[in-house]
Amino acid sequence: MVVYLFLRDFCSCFAFTITFLIIFIYPTLTTIKKIDLENLEYKSNIKNETGFDNKTEKLFWFIHISDTHLNKFHPETIEKFEYFVSEFIPKINPSFVIHTGDITDAKSTSNLRYKNQQNIEEWIIYKNILEKYNLSSPQKWLDIRGNHDSSAIYDLYDPNNFYYRYSSLTEYLNQTQRNPVNQFLFSFDFGQYQFISLDFNPYPHISSPIGFFSFVSESMLQKLESFLNQTQANQTILFMHHPTFLHQYYPKEFLQFPLNAQNNSIRHLSSKYSILALLNGHIHQKGMYSRLSKNQNSKETLELEVGDLKKKSNFRIFAIDNDVFSFEDFDINDIDFSSQSITSQKSNEKKPKQKALIVVTNPKNARFITYNEPLNLIKKSQYIRVLIFPNNWDNVASVSCYIDGKKNPLEMKQVEKNHPLFVTKWDPQLCCDKGLHNLNIVVKNSNGEIIAEKSHSFSIDGTVKQIKPTYWNAAQKLELYQFIWSLLLFFFFLFVVGLGLVPQIVKFILKKIQIYDKFNQKMSQTIFEKPSFKSYLLLPFNHLIFNIWKYSLIPFKDFIFNFLSGIFLLFGPVSIGKMIGEDFGIAFLWGCYIDSHFISYSLPAYHALVFLSFAYFPSINTQAFASLYHLIQKKNKLYKWISLFLLLVSFFSIIMSLMIFTFVYYQGYLIIGVLTSFSLFWSSLLCLILDFRSLLKIYFSKSKSD
Numbered sequence: 001m002v003v004y005l006f007l008r009d010f011c012s013c014f015a016f017t018i019t020f021l022i023i024f025i026y027p028t029l030t031t032i033k034k035i036d037l038e039n040l041e042y043k044s045n046i047k048n049e050t051g052f053d054n055k056t057e058k059l060f061w062f063i064h065i066s067d068t069h070l071n072k073f074h075p076e077t078i079e080k081f082e083y084f085v086s087e088f089i090p091k092i093n094p095s096f097v098i099h100t101g102d103i104t105d106a107k108s109t110s111n112l113r114y115k116n117q118q119n120i121e122e123w124i125i126y127k128n129i130l131e132k133y134n135l136s137s138p139q140k141w142l143d144i145r146g147n148h149d150s151s152a153i154y155d156l157y158d159p160n161n162f163y164y165r166y167s168s169l170t171e172y173l174n175q176t177q178r179n180p181v182n183q184f185l186f187s188f189d190f191g192q193y194q195f196i197s198l199d200f201n202p203y204p205h206i207s208s209p210i211g212f213f214s215f216v217s218e219s220m221l222q223k224l225e226s227f228l229n230q231t232q233a234n235q236t237i238l239f240m241h242h243p244t245f246l247h248q249y250y251p252k253e254f255l256q257f258p259l260n261a262q263n264n265s266i267r268h269l270s271s272k273y274s275i276l277a278l279l280n281g282h283i284h285q286k287g288m289y290s291r292l293s294k295n296q297n298s299k300e301t302l303e304l305e306v307g308d309l310k311k312k313s314n315f316r317i318f319a320i321d322n323d324v325f326s327f328e329d330f331d332i333n334d335i336d337f338s339s340q341s342i343t344s345q346k347s348n349e350k351k352p353k354q355k356a357l358i359v360v361t362n363p364k365n366a367r368f369i370t371y372n373e374p375l376n377l378i379k380k381s382q383y384i385r386v387l388i389f390p391n392n393w394d395n396v397a398s399v400s401c402y403i404d405g406k407k408n409p410l411e412m413k414q415v416e417k418n419h420p421l422f423v424t425k426w427d428p429q430l431c432c433d434k435g436l437h438n439l440n441i442v443v444k445n446s447n448g449e450i451i452a453e454k455s456h457s458f459s460i461d462g463t464v465k466q467i468k469p470t471y472w473n474a475a476q477k478l479e480l481y482q483f484i485w486s487l488l489l490f491f492f493f494l495f496v497v498g499l500g501l502v503p504q505i506v507k508f509i510l511k512k513i514q515i516y517d518k519f520n521q522k523m524s525q526t527i528f529e530k531p532s533f534k535s536y537l538l539l540p541f542n543h544l545i546f547n548i549w550k551y552s553l554i555p556f557k558d559f560i561f562n563f564l565s566g567i568f569l570l571f572g573p574v575s576i577g578k579m580i581g582e583d584f585g586i587a588f589l590w591g592c593y594i595d596s597h598f599i600s601y602s603l604p605a606y607h608a609l610v611f612l613s614f615a616y617f618p619s620i621n622t623q624a625f626a627s628l629y630h631l632i633q634k635k636n637k638l639y640k641w642i643s644l645f646l647l648l649v650s651f652f653s654i655i656m657s658l659m660i661f662t663f664v665y666y667q668g669y670l671i672i673g674v675l676t677s678f679s680l681f682w683s684s685l686l687c688l689i690l691d692f693r694s695l696l697k698i699y700f701s702k703s704k705s706d
Contacts, residue, residue: 090133147242151206154595276325289302324364335391362381362383400441500559571588618649
């Protein structure tokens with residue numbers, strides 16, 4: 001029976017986890033399977049009756065980079081950025097470049113991960129590199145602030161707000177009174193394309209780790225919607241630093257946090273106005289692609305985060321061809337574009353293999369087709385179209401095309417000399433009528449060696465290839481701010497109230513009516529009874545009653561300490577430290593107070609969630625099992641080993657939590673652990689002390705049954 005009870009507890013936790021994943025996570029991974037090409041919302045401004053042809057008109061491309069983190073303490077970051085600008089941009093020759101923030105690293109020292117301080121030297125280096133390669137104008141380079149570019153800054157006109165002095169957009173931004181929402185229009189013979197920058201970094205901006213989320217005000221959304229209402233552009237693309245799952249919306253009352261901005265948000269406007277794509281950085285992860293929608297019934301918009309240039313060496317080439325949007329990700333370490341090597345490159349690093357970059361514009365990759373582009377052009381197109389950017393045009397001798405493994409009899413031909421567009425004729429309805437198909441492009445040099453290769457799945461009937469589900473794909477689809485607060489409040493009421501307060505109230509009532517001892521005796525007997533068929537039928541009810549009894553065994557004084565640690569966590573200060581320069585601030589779960597300013601940050605709420613999950617719950621569970629063993633130890637020794645196992649898990653979990661809290665907050669605010677994570681530290685320490693009491697109870701105290 002003891003094994004049965006333990007397994008029952010384990011199975012209930014497992015069932016709870018699976019239910020949680022099904023309710024909250026699985027819906028974020030599901031998406032549309034096929035696009036109805038007869039009901040596309042996109043109305044093309046381009047007159048095109050024959051689909052994709054063999055001309056270079058109606059085509060342009062641009063580059064997206066992010067998170068360069070230029071750091072004066074780490075010159076290799078500066079060297080890599082200049083290498084990319086000097087070697088890659090001239091060969092790709094984009095219409096413009098978009099940099100989505102964290103231009104500089106803004107670190108106060110070389111060895112502290114989080115402590116931020118704006119360094120003018122890094123901004124001067126950035127500006128000089130752009131000017132050196134003739135990129136320091138809004139026509140060639142669009143940049144936006146990231147959280148590192150904004151950290152330790154009080155307000156818009158703070159003298160340390162160097163972005164507004166050294167950005168490629170300095171003159172333009174000063175003309176707009178440094179508005180956080182700005183419109184950039186690029187006009188071509190075949191139409192106009194709108195790019196809107198969204199700077200959601202708050203003021204004052206507290207140093208990391210708390211300053212991680214972005215803030216979207218109602219006025220920002222109104223400004224964005226005014227641009228979207230007025231434009232006659234062929235396509236609109238939004239770019240920002242933070243992914244939408246890290247957005248917080250204001251003004252909001254504290255109790256409204258879990259109801260975060262469902263009807264008026266970036267996602268809502270993207271769906272409403274058929275935005276082509278949202279571009280961002282910040283998380284530094286490769287392959288963060290997701291389809292976002294306001295709700296299950298609305299059209300989806302692509303949110304595309306590019307990996308960082310600093311460590312992962314990632315950049316992305318976008319192409320808009322006849323208003324169809326395509327892109328490919330690249331790693332500069334895998335490409336031989338250099339006329340000179342990077343001195344910081346390790347000597348044992350493998351040499352780059354690719355000597356050309358390939359971006360297929362038709363047929364488009366089936367993972368990223370949307371309702372917001374003229375996909376019907378693919379079905380009636382006459383040519384496969386590919387952009388090829390070689391390190392040297394002399395290296396390109398032949399370009400071959402394979403469909404489902406079969407080579408196209410016609411080689412791809414370059415449309416114009418030194419132009420990257422290559423085409424070959426095809427009949428999509430003859431070879432690829434239904435479902436997904438594979439396209440493979442192979443570029444060879446005069447020696448017959450492959451210098452570049454690219455393949456992807458496509459469809460001409462609107463079939464969508466699902467984006468591979470990952471942790472970050474799931475996170476992208478969540479409103480994380482809403483999710484964290486909802487989960488935090490749920491766990492607080494479940495663990496602190498449900499497992500702590502409720503059993504003590506039940507115990508108090510049963511003692512008042514003088515039946516608690518009888519209830520205690522009856523429940524302790526059931527532990528050693530063989531489970532009956534009826535007990536299986538009443539499993540949920542029996543499990544509830546057993547757990548109420550189990551947690552009621554925790555001594556009242558221990559319960560008081562548990563309860564106070566939970567309350568202190570919710571309402572006490574999370575951190576006290578130097579949050580902007582040398583100025584001290586106090587952080588609570590709902591926000592920070594610094595220099596008479598209040599601003600809401602939700603990262604402490606995430607840390608509180610970690611505490612409840614990995615410190616509070618293991619501790620209170622250990623105390624309950626230790627109290628249970630103390631009651632029945634003469635009858636069964638198995639509970640001793642179960643209690644010791646849970647105690648070991650609890651010790652390890654709490655110590656890990658303490659180390660994380662202390663390290664993270666110390667790195668950010670330079671205060672020793674006791675003050676660094678304050679309520680998190682002391683609440684975790686209290687759980688650890690109560691665990692030691694449980695250990696003493698298991699080994700040294702006498703059983704109540706003696």
